[in-house]
Amino acid sequence: MTHTAKAPPAPAQDEILISTRDLTKHYRIGGGLFGGPARVVRAVDGVTLDIRARETFALVGESGCGKTTLGRVMLRLQEPTSGTIRYRDTDLTDLGEGALRALRKNLQIVFQDPFASLNPRMRIEQILAEPLRSHGYGTPAEIRERCTELLEMVGLRRQYLRSYPHQFSGGQRQRIGIARALANKPDFVVCDESVSALDVSIQAQVLNLLGDLQDQLQLTYFFITHDLSVVRQFADRVGVMFLGRLVEVGTTEELFAHPQHPYTMLLMSAVPRPDPRRRGEPRPMMQGEIPSPMNLPKGCRFHTRCPFARDICRAEEPMLQTGGGPAVACHFPLEG
Amino acid sequence: MGRADPILSVRGLSTAFSGDRGNVTVLDDVSFEVGRGQIVGLVGESGSGKSMTALSLMGLVPQPQGRVSAREILLDGVDLARLDGAGMRRIRGGEMAMVFQEPMTSLNPVRKVWEQVGEPLAIHQGLGRREIRARVLEMFELVGIPEPKSRLDAYPHQLSGGLRQRAMIAMGLICEPKLLIADEPTTALDVTTQAQILQLMRDLRDRVGTSIIMITHDLGVIAEMCDVVNVMYAGQIVEQADVFDLFERPAHPYTRGLLASIPRANEPRAGRRMPSIPGMVPNLAKLPPGCRFAPRCGDAMPLCTRAPELAALGAGRSARCWLHAPDAAQPLEEMP
Numbered sequence: 001m002t003h004t005a006k007a008p009p010a011p012a013q014d015e016i017l018i019s020t021r022d023l024t025k026h027y028r029i030g031g032g033l034f035g036g037p038a039r040v041v042r043a044v045d046g047v048t049l050d051i052r053a054r055e056t057f058a059l060v061g062e063s064g065c066g067k068t069t070l071g072r073v074m075l076r077l078q079e080p081t082s083g084t085i086r087y088r089d090t091d092l093t094d095l096g097e098g099a100l101r102a103l104r105k106n107l108q109i110v111f112q113d114p115f116a117s118l119n120p121r122m123r124i125e126q127i128l129a130e131p132l133r134s135h136g137y138g139t140p141a142e143i144r145e146r147c148t149e150l151l152e153m154v155g156l157r158r159q160y161l162r163s164y165p166h167q168f169s170g171g172q173r174q175r176i177g178i179a180r181a182l183a184n185k186p187d188f189v190v191c192d193e194s195v196s197a198l199d200v201s202i203q204a205q206v207l208n209l210l211g212d213l214q215d216q217l218q219l220t221y222f223f224i225t226h227d228l229s230v231v232r233q234f235a236d237r238v239g240v241m242f243l244g245r246l247v248e249v250g251t252t253e254e255l256f257a258h259p260q261h262p263y264t265m266l267l268m269s270a271v272p273r274p275d276p277r278r279r280g281e282p283r284p285m286m287q288g289e290i291p292s293p294m295n296l297p298k299g300c301r302f303h304t305r306c307p308f309a310r311d312i313c314r315a316e317e318p319m320l321q322t323g324g325g326p327a328v329a330c331h332f333p334l335e336g
Numbered sequence: 337m338g339r340a341d342p343i344l345s346v347r348g349l350s351t352a353f354s355g356d357r358g359n360v361t362v363l364d365d366v367s368f369e370v371g372r373g374q375i376v377g378l379v380g381e382s383g384s385g386k387s388m389t390a391l392s393l394m395g396l397v398p399q400p401q402g403r404v405s406a407r408e409i410l411l412d413g414v415d416l417a418r419l420d421g422a423g424m425r426r427i428r429g430g431e432m433a434m435v436f437q438e439p440m441t442s443l444n445p446v447r448k449v450w451e452q453v454g455e456p457l458a459i460h461q462g463l464g465r466r467e468i469r470a471r472v473l474e475m476f477e478l479v480g481i482p483e484p485k486s487r488l489d490a491y492p493h494q495l496s497g498g499l500r501q502r503a504m505i506a507m508g509l510i511c512e513p514k515l516l517i518a519d520e521p522t523t524a525l526d527v528t529t530q531a532q533i534l535q536l537m538r539d540l541r542d543r544v545g546t547s548i549i550m551i552t553h554d555l556g557v558i559a560e561m562c563d564v565v566n567v568m569y570a571g572q573i574v575e576q577a578d579v580f581d582l583f584e585r586p587a588h589p590y591t592r593g594l595l596a597s598i599p600r601a602n603e604p605r606a607g608r609r610m611p612s613i614p615g616m617v618p619n620l621a622k623l624p625p626g627c628r629f630a631p632r633c634g635d636a637m638p639l640c641t642r643a644p645e646l647a648a649l650g651a652g653r654s655a656r657c658w659l660h661a662p663d664a665a666q667p668l669e670e671m672p
Contacts, residue, residue, distance in 0.1 A: 062527070171616060200381065207599075226526065227599075229599040229600055229601040232601050232605060233610060256601070271601045272534070272559065273556055273560065276559040276579045285528075285531055286532075289499075
């Protein structure tokens, strides 16, 4: 047995791998000596979500909606303000430092900019060996063998072990970022805009790699992105986030074919279509700007931009109805 | 003058940089036209030369490392290739203006927005502050900045990304340029804001008749906006076509690969794996002999070790590919 780090046991079909209940992350801004009155930014404001084992769950939303914060809080890279996170049978929320560290090898993240997340002075071998060593993977020979295996797993040649990050293209660096995240055989991987900075021809290669690795290694992806086109072609389920809350959750096909929340529908209709024949088609367009997360409107957070808002929307906040099926937080969901 | 007389005609534009490792040609013999009132696209991946084309036209290539040469660059009959630095300064921001990707980095953070937006008027038309302020207000109204009066005295950080980009477009248009060059004007924006800005640019073309060069990596933006498209790869134009022809019958294998590999938000998932273009964009310092796309091309043949010319295919189309070169028809048919 060369691998002291064992892969976690394969979960049963439809098993919930990771879930959150009423998760929040609030930031206080100001209130210091010179900061003026303290204000609270509700970056994540009550998210309840179940991620199933081996699925790709995409989290989409515009900048500032809290999607990156949610990803980080789920891994406890940032501490939640309230709520719970469960991973398998473990409550991550009240796990101590040591136990959390040990569990971290199962929970990994791939960032958007692979160059910024790779130490420029380290050779690829050191970059890949570091997480192995810190989790006590094995002897130096075993670690070296694993580094080679990882590199080949992401489609790079073993000669590259001696190279430095600047010698690689953006696509190759992202492959290295993926290899590093997978070093200790995690089963849950947060991909935070992991293909957003790549050219289209390279983006498709990296997405195919992520898909292949998911099949081989039984991975579960929490795929954070602003790119709805990638979501439709890659994700199994989608959550749409607006100002700290999920406003709609459903399978990719349900959601794209029949969006129920006006925000989801408007977001989708804004995506430029690579088909000039359809350019003249009238389409609903979102007006105005996103309200400040420091100063949320009363009632539904979306009502200031919603073309269908009525009185109740300005008074009462609709809640996401969770259950097995699709869920939407809207008083007047659109009909499929 | 009719539409046959283009507002811009570029012939044989080449740009090279000299550095420690010798000369690198980043633009090679680029020729294209922009008709009056047309939106012409330059599309390509990173390193294709699309932004360098814009900088070369604007006379903004860093000196003395960069060397720009062209047979002619006719802007409404005036040959920019023959102008000196002072001559280019009179054109830049006046008859030809540019909008960049990141409005925050192209605006001075400590100067009021109206002063910056109005600066070209002071430079090119010698107007006084009062006239400039009035003109900026008109421009703010034209580009759809809400409550325009109250935004005049704002600083850049007080505006949202979408409003900053509107202000940049206002600055680009304030001297009523004959040509506006927009370099990835919506890439840094959220998709809903992007839709608003694209709508604005279309309106400006329709109402004011502004001719626009649209530089983007996004084929969706191209399909929504452009009349004519130039596809660039590794410093060369590899295909020129009317936008409908390009999407319906792409001629160059690179264009075909690009169109196949873009994820589409408006179509159900095609399968587990996405079509992609193998390999990566070549290093401009180490270009392959002959066709620059050949190493990644599924249609490559022995002839491709010779460099193909951009050859006319009729109906305003051209492609730089031996598959379409008339004198290559014979060897093509002989291929098994």
